[in-house]
Amino acid sequence: MNSVANVRQDVALAPFTTWQVGGPARYFLEPTTVEEIVQAVDWARAEGLPWTTIGRGSNLLVSDEGFPGLVVRLANNFAGVRFAEGKMHAQAGLALAQMVVKGLEHSLGGLEPMVGVPGTVGGAVAMNASAHHVEISKGFIEGRVLRPNGQVETWSFDDFRFQYRHTRLHDEQGLFLDGVWQLDVVDKPAGLARVRELQQWRNQKQPTxxxxxxxxxxxxxxxxxxxxxxxxxxxxxxxxxxxxxxxxxxxxxxxxxxxxxxxxxxxxxxxxxxxxxxxxxxxxxxxxxxxxxxxxxxx
Ligand SMILES: Cc1cc2nc3c(=O)[nH]c(=O)nc-3n(C[C@H](O)[C@H](O)[C@H](O)COP(=O)(O)OP(=O)(O)OC[C@H]3O[C@@H](n4cnc5c(N)ncnc54)[C@H](O)[C@@H]3O)c2cc1C
Incomplete structure (x- = not known):
């Protein structure tokens, strides 16, 4: 157990969910690298422990008894974003609001409605999150997925099988690592104005x-x-x-x-x-x- 980098024991999960409820994870990892994730998941499998991935816990109800295995939390530590040839490359732990704002900084947009969804890129891809008829799959080209057997594969848009609040990641326990989006070229001030409008809409309509x-x-x-x-x-x-x-x-x-x-x-x-x-x-x-x-x- 001690040989698995950065895995902690008995970590309360409630603070990592937006409902703020639930018991502890028996084992808990906030990785900074893909290698750390692969190593920890391999270890959990070898120990016969269940394992799962979470992001910002904004779509999760964690049992009061907690989770008896390994929870891999992909959030702030695994939240890189870069731009190359007009495409956005985002890691799973990037907050959706950051994804939208970083895109607009490069005059790339189209995903503005995601700004009010309080999850990560990985959680959004897993859930095929959507708002105002825009899905996270908009402009999505491909993504890297860690399979339960420890293999990292690149899946195309079609491979993910995006449906209403469901993707193949859930069927096959795939862990989404990072993905590439081809966004629209947009006017940055207009995009930021739209973001403010969408945030106001949320505050009016939903408990925020x-x-x-x-x-x-x-x-x-x-x-x-x-x-x-x-x-x-x-x-x-x-x-x-x-x-x-x-x-x-x-x-x-x-x-x-x-x-x-x-x-x-x-x-x-x-x-x-x-x-x-x-x-x-x-x-x-x-x-x-x-x-x-x-x-x-x-x-
Ligand atoms: C106030 C509020 C407003 C919301 N509004 C919307 C909305 O407008 N539209 C909408 O679609 N949703 C909405 N949601 C729900 C939620 O924010 C989304 O489902 C979001 O995409 C979940 O992301 P997360 O990082 O919080 O995932 P989590 O809640 O941590 O996890 C959700 C699921 O995704 C899986 N998962 C997380 N990360 C990964 C990964 N890297 N690889 C594989 N699986 C992963 C988890 O195992 C779990 O099954 C809202 C939630 C709140 C609290």
Whole structure:
């Protein structure tokens, strides 16, 4: 264990999530190099330990018991960005807001709506994050992925199989290392003005200054109202379990009022699913991903 560079033991995960809940990771790595990641993942596999990757924890519900294996956190330490031949090369841990602003500094844009998504490039690629009809896959050319067998491969745009909040990374436990984007040539002041406009929109429509996991459920699609509207229709706005509460500002957001546990949030999620299912026959599937727990009602 001591031979694995920079791996720490029993590290609290709550501070690494936007909900600010959850127990510790048994082993935890914030790598600075690909080699460190490969070494740690090889070690976890050899020990028979589960392992996973996180970014800024903005789409994660971590169990109160924590995670019994290795968590690799790709954030500030693995956040390089460079530009060559009009293309952006970004590492997985780069914050999306930084990605947008750095791009605009080089008069490259098109991903401005990502500025309000509080995750990393890696988390966004894994989730195929989108906002205002712009997906992180816009302009994406290729990316490097660490496979569970320790091999690093380059995947093309098609290889990632971008879908609504899902990619092949989840199916095959691929760890996204870095990627290349061909962005649009844009006017920098106009891009920055758009960024400010988008930030104002977020502040008006969503709870931005309280701990939250973002949109709790995927929108059911088809003819159904959006998840937030369904939650309002069953009278669950402001519904509380312990320290967890359905946001007044946006019913698809659950906020941590202070002292919430993962169990509180999980119970509230199940209650919302039950109410909507019983009233409308619609099963709302969580968008939030569980770490050490399965989010929502059993499937
Ligand atoms: C206030 C708020 C607003 C939000 N608004 C939006 C929005 O408008 N649109 C939207 O799509 N989402 C939104 N989200 C959700 C969230 O920000 C996105 O899903 C984001 O892309 C997650 O990035 P992350 O770095 O926080 O990932 P995490 O939450 O840490 O992880 C999410 C998933 O990605 C995986 N993952 C993370 N990094 C990697 C990697 N390098 N390689 C492989 N897998 C990885 C994790 O294993 C996990 O399964 C919002 C969240 C909040 C709190």
């Amino acid at each position: 200054n309280v701990p939250t996991g973002g949109s709790t459920f995927r929108n059911p699609g088809g003819e159904h109202p959006a998840a937030g509207a369904l939650i309002e229709l069953v009278g669950a706005k402001n519904l509380k379990v312990g320290g967890a509460e359905v946001s007044e500002k946006h019913a698809n957001f659950i906020i941590n009022r202070g002292g919430a546990t993962a169990a509180d949030i999980q119970a509230l999620i199940c209650e919302l699913q039950t109410r909507v299912r019983d009233r409308f026959g619609v099963v709302m599937h969580p968008e939030v991903i569980g770490l050490g727990l399965a989010v929502g009602l059993p499937r």
